[in-house]
Amino acid sequence: MELRHLRYFLAVAEDLSFRAAAARLHVAQAALSQTVRDLEEEVGARLLDRSSRHVALTPAGDAFQVEAAEIVKRAGDAVDLARRAARGQTGKLAIGFLGSAVSLCLPRVVRQYRERYPNVELDLLEMTPERQQAALREGRIHLGLSRTFGAGSAREFEETLVYSDRLCAVLCSVHPHAERPRVRLRDLANDPFVLFARAEAPGLFDTIAALCRDAGFSPRVVAQPTAMATVLTLVEAQAGVSIAPACTRNLASRGLVFRPLSPASPRIDLKLIRKRAPEPPTARAFREVLFENLEWIRQTMEG
Amino acid sequence: MELRHLRYFLAVAEDLSFRAAAARLHVAQAALSQTVRDLEEEVGARLLDRSSRHVALTPAGDAFQVEAAEIVKRAGDAVDLARRAARGQTGKLAIGFLGSAVSLCLPRVVRQYRERYPNVELDLLEMTPERQQAALREGRIHLGLSRTFGAGSAREFEETLVYSDRLCAVLCSVHPHAERPRVRLRDLANDPFVLFARAEAPGLFDTIAALCRDAGFSPRVVAQPTAMATVLTLVEAQAGVSIAPACTRNLASRGLVFRPLSPASPRIDLKLIRKRAPEPPTARAFREVLFENLEWIRQTMEG
DNA sequence: CGAATCGATCGGAAAAACCGAACGGAGGAA
DNA sequence: TTCCTCCGTTCGGTTTTTCCGATCGATTCG
Numbered sequence: 001m002e003l004r005h006l007r008y009f010l011a012v013a014e015d016l017s018f019r020a021a022a023a024r025l026h027v028a029q030a031a032l033s034q035t036v037r038d039l040e041e042e043v044g045a046r047l048l049d050r051s052s053r054h055v056a057l058t059p060a061g062d063a064f065q066v067e068a069a070e071i072v073k074r075a076g077d078a079v080d081l082a083r084r085a086a087r088g089q090t091g092k093l094a095i096g097f098l099g100s101a102v103s104l105c106l107p108r109v110v111r112q113y114r115e116r117y118p119n120v121e122l123d124l125l126e127m128t129p130e131r132q133q134a135a136l137r138e139g140r141i142h143l144g145l146s147r148t149f150g151a152g153s154a155r156e157f158e159e160t161l162v163y164s165d166r167l168c169a170v171l172c173s174v175h176p177h178a179e180r181p182r183v184r185l186r187d188l189a190n191d192p193f194v195l196f197a198r199a200e201a202p203g204l205f206d207t208i209a210a211l212c213r214d215a216g217f218s219p220r221v222v223a224q225p226t227a228m229a230t231v232l233t234l235v236e237a238q239a240g241v242s243i244a245p246a247c248t249r250n251l252a253s254r255g256l257v258f259r260p261l262s263p264a265s266p267r268i269d270l271k272l273i274r275k276r277a278p279e280p281p282t283a284r285a286f287r288e289v290l291f292e293n294l295e296w297i298r299q300t301m302e303g
Numbered sequence: 304m305e306l307r308h309l310r311y312f313l314a315v316a317e318d319l320s321f322r323a324a325a326a327r328l329h330v331a332q333a334a335l336s337q338t339v340r341d342l343e344e345e346v347g348a349r350l351l352d353r354s355s356r357h358v359a360l361t362p363a364g365d366a367f368q369v370e371a372a373e374i375v376k377r378a379g380d381a382v383d384l385a386r387r388a389a390r391g392q393t394g395k396l397a398i399g400f401l402g403s404a405v406s407l408c409l410p411r412v413v414r415q416y417r418e419r420y421p422n423v424e425l426d427l428l429e430m431t432p433e434r435q436q437a438a439l440r441e442g443r444i445h446l447g448l449s450r451t452f453g454a455g456s457a458r459e460f461e462e463t464l465v466y467s468d469r470l471c472a473v474l475c476s477v478h479p480h481a482e483r484p485r486v487r488l489r490d491l492a493n494d495p496f497v498l499f500a501r502a503e504a505p506g507l508f509d510t511i512a513a514l515c516r517d518a519g520f521s522p523r524v525v526a527q528p529t530a531m532a533t534v535l536t537l538v539e540a541q542a543g544v545s546i547a548p549a550c551t552r553n554l555a556s557r558g559l560v561f562r563p564l565s566p567a568s569p570r571i572d573l574k575l576i577r578k579r580a581p582e583p584p585t586a587r588a589f590r591e592v593l594f595e596n597l598e599w600i601r602q603t604m605e606g
Numbered sequence: 607c608g609a610a611t612c613g614a615t616c617g618g619a620a621a622a623a624c625c626g627a628a629c630g631g632a633g634g635a636a
Numbered sequence: 637t638t639c640c641t642c643c644g645t646t647c648g649g650t651t652t653t654t655c656c657g658a659t660c661g662a663t664t665c666g
Contacts (some may be wrong), residue, residue, distance in 0.1 A: 001378060002305040004654090018613060028656050033614060035654085043382050045389030049581055050613065053663050059583045060389035069383035071374055075304060078370035079346050086348030086363035278352055280362045307623090321644060331625050336645060338623085353644065356632055 003075055005039040006068040008032055012048065013065045046255045080103045083106045084119070088281030094123040095286065096132040097145040100228040101165075101270045104250045105297040106145065120282050128200045133157075136275050142283040144273040147203050157273050160287075162294065163301045164267040167208065168249075168258040170235050170242040182262040189217035189228075192240035194231050197224040204268070211265055232256060247301055306378055308342040309371040311335055315351065316368045319358045376386040387422070391584030397426040398589065399435035400448040402572045403531040403551045404468070408600040409448065416592045423585050431503040436460075439578050445586040447576040450506050460576050463590075465597065466604045467570040470511065471552075471561040473538050473545040478560075485565040492520035495543035497534050507571070511546045514568055535559060550604055 011021035012032060022029040040047050047061030057065060081295075084090045114122065123133055125141060130145035136157065148159060158255050169183040169184050177183050189212075198205035212219045228248055235242045236255040245268055249258045272290060274283065314324035315335060343350050350364030360368060388391045402408055409427075413561055417425065428444060435447035439460065451462060472486040480486050492515075501508035509567040515522045525543050528534050538545050539558040548571055552561045575593060577586065 001384065002307060004305060006378075019611085027654095029613070030615080030657080031655050037614085043389075045384045045385055047385065051663075053612065055613085057390070058581070059394045059585065060385040063388040063394060064381055064385040067377065067384060071377050071381060074370065074374050074377070075309075078367055078374060079304065081370060082346045082348055082350065082363040082367040086346075086361070088362075091362045091366060119499040278361070282362065322642090330623095332644075333626080333646080334624050340645090354632070358644085474659070 001039065001042050003072060005035055005042075006072050008035040009039055009047065009061075010065065010068050010072065012036060012055065013057055013061065016057075018050075018055065033050040039066040039290065086281055088120070088283075088285035089117055090119040091280065091282045092121045092123070093143075093280065093282035093286060094125060094135075095143045095145065096125050096135055096141040096142040098129065098132075098147065098270070099126045100248045100251060102145050104247065105163075105300055107294070108296070109286075109290050109293050112293070115288065117282070117285055120285075129197070129203065130200070132273070136273065139275075142274065142280055143286060146271060146273055147201065148269060148271055149273065150203055156276060158276055159271040159273045162270045162272050162290070163298045164269045165245040165247050165301060166267055167211070167243050167261060167265040168246045170232065170244050170248075170252075170263055171257050171259065172236055172238050172241075173257050174238070175241065175256050176190070177259070178257050180259065183259040184262045184303050185211060185265075186217065188219075188241050189215070191220075192222040193219040194223045194225070194234045194240040194242045195219070195221050196228055196231055196244070197226045199224075200226050204245075207266070207268060211261070304345050306375060308338055309375050311338040312342055312350065312364075313371050315339060315348060315358065316360055316364065317324060319360075321353075327562065359515065366553075380423055389400065389584055391423070391586075391588035392420055393422040394583065394585045395424045395426070396446075396583065396585035396589060397428060397438075397444040398446045398448065399428050399430040399438055399444040401432065401435075401450065401573070402429045403554060404450070404548065405448050405465075407553045408466075408596070408603055410485060411599070412589075412593050412596050413565065415596070416589055419583070419592065420588055423588075432506065433503065435576070438605050439576065442578075443552065445577065446589060447585055449574060449576055451572060451574055452576065453506055459579060461579055462574040462576045465573045465575050466591070466601045467572045468548040468550050469570055470514070470546050470564060470568040471548050471549045471562055473551075473555075474562065475541050475544075476558050476560050477541070478544065480562070481560045483562060486562040487565045488514060488518040488568075489520065491522075491544050492518070494523075495525040496522040497526045497528070497537045497543040497545045498522070498524050499531055499534055499547070500529045502527075503529050507548075510569070514546070515562075601605065 008021070009027065011025050012018055015021045015024065018032050019029050025032070036048060043060070045060040046058050047064055049056045049058055083089065110122070110124065123141075125135075127135060127141075127144075127170045129144075129146040129149060132141065132146045133149050133153070135141040135203070136144050145162065153159075169177075169185070169188065171178050171183070177187060180196060195205055195208060209219065223234055225234065228244070229251055231242050232243065232248070232252050234240065236253065243261075246258060249256075252258070272287065274287075311324070315321055318324045318327065321335050322332050325335045330334070346363070346367070348363045349361050350367055352359045352361055357548070362402065362519050383392065399418065413425070413427065416423075428438075430438060430444075430447075432447075432449040432452060435449045436443065436452050436456070438444040439447050448465065452460060456462075456546075472480075472491065473487070474481045474486070480490060498508060512522065526537055527547060528537065531547065532554055533549070534545050534547065535555050537543065539556065549561060552559075555561070566596060577590075
């Protein structure tokens with residue numbers, strides 16, 4: 001049995017006439033007779049009562065008509081669905097993101113994406129860069145918003161710069177250096193340091209450690225919380241000072257100050273990362289929406 | 304697009320291999336490539352990512368697979384449904400019945416029918432013979448359980464005897480003749496009569512009128528209720544006497560007596576009536592169940 | 607009773623589905 | 637690295653299916 005059988009049968013069942021249905025389908029009436037006959041043979045029951053003047057549905061044909069109509073309709077819908085899926089207008093999309101880095105800009109992009117692609121099932125998963133790398137590799141997420149994964153990952157992943165940030169000194173507002181417009185790193189040599197856990201973000205940690213080494217000291221790290229909010233809380237509680245990307249000030253309260261470093265620290269980049277593999281259309285669409293907002297994101301992050 | 308495309312695509316999507324799927328379908332692998340290719344062309348999107356070593360579903364293919372599987376399954380279900388409909392195992396069945404005549408035997412037959420054909424949507428409609436005739440003609444009911452429609456209907460309807468009944472005198476238990484084993488009709492010549500409305504059942508009414516005429520009198524009809532229960536109530540209230548089929552005693556309370564007539568009245572028949580037209584399988588099945596119970600019905604009605 | 611219309615049937619033509627074989631690319635083994 | 641194997645694609649030729657025009661029998665209508 002093929003859809004052709006159903007389509008032909010439906011046409012006859014609607015018109016209750018082989019000739020009219022044949023005309024509508026642009027086929028000869030003989031073809032219709034033949035096809036309906038074959039269908040009835042396969043079903044094993046007559047679907048249409050046909051005297052030479054009247055055509056009527058049998059009870060079996062009546063039941064079959066309802067089903068056949070739905071099947072043919074669903075076949076059309078299935079094609080539409082596949083087409084939409086190919087365009088990224090439906091399907092699934094899972095994105096890993098670094099909360100501290102994108103909490104300011106991600107909502108806007110997600111809102112625009114949802115407006116344009118309301119039928120995509122979107123999963124936003126806050127993850128550390130390391131977990132993002134693993135998740136991308138295993139296909140659990142399609143895109144990552146993260147610091148760079150480091151050298152050697154360029155073959156496996158494609159990274160696109162979203163915005164670049166600078167590291168700042170994070171001080172409690174009562175810290176002796178809090179009033180200075182810029183903070184020299186070596187002036188913090190004797191302060192205790194609260195740094196984001198190395199296990200969660202080795203790249204960030206090692207960058208900071210290298211900066212200190214260049215400034216002529218090795219930081220005395222007294223705490224490594226696994227949440228940036230905890231880092232800031234400890235600094236505010238005068239447990240120590242910290243070095244963090246400027247954008248984390250979006251998480252901070254009034255009792256903290258963020259001060260540029262002197263000498264200026266290197267930029268650290270937030271990147272949109274994807275696996276070098278066929279990209280789901282949903283991911284491609286999300287990237288496009290994000291790229292349209294690049295200008296705005298960079299302006300926001302600089303301000 | 305035909306079901307063949309869906310079946311072939313599904314096989315490949317399940318095995319993630321053209322060769323394996325081809326073997327399973329007993330076709331050459333080339334035929335599969337061709338068919339999937341045609342399908343993708345019609346959809347306008349790739350459904351399968353195929354490098355020369357691995358086959359994987361695209362997002363579009365993933366969405367399409369779910370739909371295609373359901374469509375193919377429904378196609379099979381539709382055939383089953385039509386087959387069952389042709390056997391009377393599913394569908395609709397509407398039966399008109401004369402409440403007073405079949406209240407004793409119909410429940411048993413209906414119960415058996417429901418057990419054997421649980422998926423048939425059964426409508427039981429209490430109707431007078433006249434309404435049954437019209438409903439049968441218009442196809443609103445498929446079978447009727449009724450007194451005969453009268454001469455001249457044999458060409459349009461086929462009637463099968465279910466059981467035959469006798470008319471009885473119906474008296475209030477305090478009626479002077481209530482104690483007699485048999486009642487001579489002419490002894491009731493001066494009694495007021497309560498008879499079932501002629502408009503609702505002309506055949507019955509005219510039969511009774513003819514009996515009285517044969518007994519030498521014309522009955523003085525003081526009421527013609529349209530419900531048999533009302534007839535009995537009025538008789539019990541001593542509004543008059545009545546003549547009714549013996550089986551109506553099933554509706555009666557203690558205050559009434561049913562007495563055979565003398566001379567014995569002619570039998571009146573309850574028939575199963577159907578239109579001379581192609582019979583729905585559900586109706587055919589019901590008739591079979593009823594015929595299996597004919598013996599029991601007749602014994603019950605005589606008792 | 608003829609004329610017209612309908613669906614079924616038949617033989618041949620057109621279209622499709624199918625097959626085997628050759629081809630090219632990718633991964634694994636030597 | 638080179639060779640080998642496996643897989644999907646592509647290409648002619650064949651088989652099967654589908655379709656068409658013509659015709660037939662049956663029924664309705666004038």
